[in-house]
Every structure is written in C-alpha cells, then in structure tokens.
Amino acid sequence: MSFTFVKATQTSLLKNYHIFQQKPKAAYYQQNLHIIGLEGSGVIEIYSIIGNKIKEIIVQELNNFKTYLNLESGNMYILRVKMSGNIHTFKLIASH
Numbered sequence: 431m432s433f434t435f436v437k438a439t440q441t442s443l444l445k446n447y448h449i450f451q452q453k454p455k456a457a458y459y460q461q462n463l464h465i466i467g468l469e470g471s472g473v474i475e476i477y478s479i480i481g482n483k484i485k486e487i488i489v490q491e492l493n494n495f496k497t498y499l500n501l502e503s504g505n506m507y508i509l510r511v512k513m514s515g516n517i518h519t520f521k522l523i524a525s526h
Contacts, residue, residue: 456509456520463499463522465511468492472513479506 454467465474474487476499484507489495492513501507501524509520 454511454518454520456511456522458499458501458507458522458524461498461500463495463497463509465492465495468495468511468513468518470513472511475510475512476501477508477510479508481508 454465457464463474463476469492471488471490472492474485474489474495475483476485476487477483484501485499487497492511501522503524505524507522507524509522511518511520
C-alpha cells in the first residue's frame with residue numbers, strides 16, 4: 431500500500447470554492463420582514479393563507495433585505511420571492 435501526500439492551503443481552496451453557502455431564509459418579527467441568503471433584484475409577494483395577495487414589493491437588492499410590514503399577529507402568510515427565473519417560497523407566522 432502506498433500513500434500520496436497532497437499539500438493544500440486554505441487560500442487555494444477559497445479561490446475555487448464557496449465554503450460557506452447560506453440557505454435563503456425569511457423571518458417576520460417586530461413588524462419587520464427580514465430575508466437573508468438571496469442576492470440581486472426581485473419581486474416579493476405576500477399572500478394570506480387562503481391565497482389573497484396582500485402586498486407586492488419590487489426590490490433592487492435582496493441581500494440582507496429588511497422592511498417594515500404590518501401583518502396581523504397570529505396569522506400565517508405565504509411569501510414568494512421571484513428573481514431571474516427562480517421562485518423561493520416561505521411560510522411566515524406573524525407575531526409581534
């Protein structure tokens with residue numbers, strides 16, 4: 431049995447790969463909608479649980495997005511983020 435030793439440095443790994451990849455997440459607290467893990471422009475749509483569109487927000491930059499949003503506490507909402515051919519869907523429960 432023979433072994434081959436390969437020397438790798440952390441900087442060479444960082445040049446070729448994204449070591450940390452953040453999964454898109456959405457949260458609603460203190461009457462603010464927060465979205466992390468997305469970049470670029472897009473459209474945010476908020477629906478009631480029965481499918482009525484409540485709000486639409488056009489966003490130029492989704493990176494660490496935060497906005498004031500007054501939702502009724504205790505209700506569940508569906509959040510859709512549309513961006514360049516991709517759609518991300520989240521469930522939100524409003525609490526104050």
